[in-house]
Amino acid sequence: MLVLVLVLANVLLLMGNQSLQVTVSERQQYIAETIQLETLNRQVIAVLAEMALKTNDGELKKLLADVGIDLSPTPAQVPKAASK
Secondary structure, eight states: OHHHHHHHHHHHHHHHHHHHHHHHHHHHHHHHHHHHHHHHHHHHHHHHHHHHHHHTOHHHHHHHHHTTOOOSOOOOOOOOOOOO
């Protein structure tokens, strides 16, 4: 009788583990796809920003600004003088 209970417990745990493995696998795939899309997103934004600055397209600049992309030029880095 004890053996039967242990076998049933083992089967239930096995089924639960398989379900969790499927869930984890799906999440890993989602994360990998998200990372790939993030790279593509950055490239598209960079091209749009470059185009907006090159053509001085006000509408494109506004669109980028509305989604939080700042096109203001960054100040040039002033080299620090070597101290003696």
